[in-house]
Amino acid sequence: MPKPVIAIFDVGKTNKKLFLIDEEYKIVYERSAKFVETLDEDGEPCENLESLISSVYDSLHQVQKMEEFEIKAINFSTYGASFVYLDANGKPLTPLYNYLKAYPAELSKEFYAKYGGEDKIAQETASPILGSLNSGLQLYRLKKENPAIFAKVKYALHLPQYLSFLITGKALADITSIGCHTQLWDFNKNDYHHWVKEEGLIEKLGEFTAADTSLDIDYEGKKYKVGVGLHDSSAALIPYLENFNTPFVLLSTGTWCIALNPYNQEPLTQAELKQDCLCYMHFKGKAVKASRIFAGNEHEQQLKRIADYFDRAAYIFKHLKFNAGLFLKLAAKVPENAESVKAFTAVSAFANRDLSMFKTAEEAYHQLIYDLVKQQVYSLKLILNTGVTRIFVDGGFGKNAIYMHLLAISLPQIEVYASSVSQATAIGTALAINDAWNNNPVPTDIIELKYFSAIQRTV
Incomplete structure (x- = not known):
């Protein structure tokens, strides 16, 4: 009789892993991959998104065929501060930009001047001033520097939610990604910060969903519970x-x-x-x-x-x-x-x-x-x-x-x-x-x- 398991994709900057975990929380299978980074349009190193997508599909397809396991559920965790920008057909519009990429000083100055200063924004969003590590500012940068691409963005999903999207087709936002040094979340009001609303970004961030939620999904003829992904x-x-x-x-x-x-x-x-x-x-x-x-x-x-x-x-x-x-x-x-x-x-x-x-x-x-x-x-x-x-x-x-x-x-x-x-x-x-x-x-x-x-x- 096959062993019931959950499949977990754990995507770090260096290692991309798939684990099968049984009901006693023992790891019963592990697969690991590494990808060579690619370059964005500015010549900066970034994640090879195409390889990552292929790896998710190929790895899942492989373990689906393993007769000794019955996959009951799937969930995802990845490093934070990274957005995937999708068009109306769910296709990525840009490279997966590196959160270590230098942030333009003038654009940063313009943003903080417009919304009350660095100290005010940092305190309200519980986020030190970290440049591109404040992932909300990556979205602001796309809007200001590349409005033509921004106009085509149907959804901006943090990486854990994008991996979930690959299986569910549902564009979701989760609090562990939105709330972690992004400058998107107002911790005092427990809501998106007003700058996010004023810039018209909320409708692009996906449906806000609890991190312990799972969706009933039919994938390649099999039924799974699929999580929304976590930071x-x-x-x-x-x-x-x-x-x-x-x-x-x-x-x-x-x-x-x-x-x-x-x-x-x-x-x-x-x-x-x-x-x-x-x-x-x-x-x-x-x-x-x-x-x-x-x-x-x-x-x-x-x-x-x-x-x-x-x-x-x-x-x-x-x-x-x-x-x-x-x-x-x-x-x-x-x-x-x-x-x-x-x-x-x-x-x-x-x-x-x-x-x-x-x-x-x-x-x-x-x-x-x-x-x-x-x-x-x-x-x-x-x-x-x-x-x-x-x-x-x-x-x-x-x-x-x-x-x-x-x-x-x-x-x-x-x-x-x-x-x-x-x-x-x-x-x-x-x-x-x-x-x-x-x-x-x-x-x-x-x-x-x-x-x-x-x-x-x-x-």
Whole structure:
């Protein structure tokens, strides 16, 4: 008898994956693809949309033929801040522009002057000023720079909703995409911002649909429940929301270290926005206050500096254990270790440290991690609020014993856990429409936790 599964398309900037996930939330099949980027009309690199479309259809066609599985539902998660512009026949009108593409300074100046200034728009939309990463401004740019193409646009769909459109033929908008650093959504009014209405964009954004909605679709002679798609960062939070009732912060660590607090709906202040805070959107439509630092990137750069200086291979640092005695020696050697970070900075204090002050590479690496942790604690405190008792650290730093011990020492009033969810984004995307395809209760063992206890904190 075939195993019931949900098919999840998880599209990142680098890897495009298809997962089949069973009713116990075990990944039973995985297929991955990578595409060579193409160029837009300005010669800028961008996603190869044609390859992506072909991959979705080909991958789905392949797993439909697998007799050991019965696909009950399909859903999608992708990176954010990317629009696909469709004509009346559902055909893309432009390349899939890269959200890192430079935004014209004069057009930005014109927009903010027209609608009340950068500070006002940023605060109302819970979106720092990020150029093309504010995807609403991409649509504004198309209208101003290419009105002939804009006039042909029937729908502007964020990438997750476009992938859903490929299967359903329904043009939809979802809050996890619309509400995440797009400058489209007014968090105070819980509605599209007035500039979106004044520019006549709403009718192009598709029918507003709840992120946990599924549609009954006949596709190639088979019936499926098909989701509307989710922004990947919001999807990755869902396993934690489903498994824990006690208020928590998820610290997702990678190139960026992003702290997500789904229990803080306080409006962002100007000071918080200037310190790189923003709001994501909970798949149930609540604001998720977030702060972020570029710590993973700095870790890689400074690790290379340490490795080169001490003539050590960089990979050995991944296996270093926390050395409490070494940490105590650093407290005497680096007086500011006893002080908390007083202001937001783009990089930690380690970037300016003279490596000759350290006797060994291990000593220097402990100091690097402590400097990053101190910066992280400052960033965390921007979004922490009363009632949060746990921090879950996933990603690269969650596997770093030195980082986890020092974070636990630095936050003695909060339980600190290293956590891991295998393919959290894909699992969360399946969970968003669990009730549409799965008759079983959500498993309680999706997340693996390692608690850094009070004993471990003691130095």
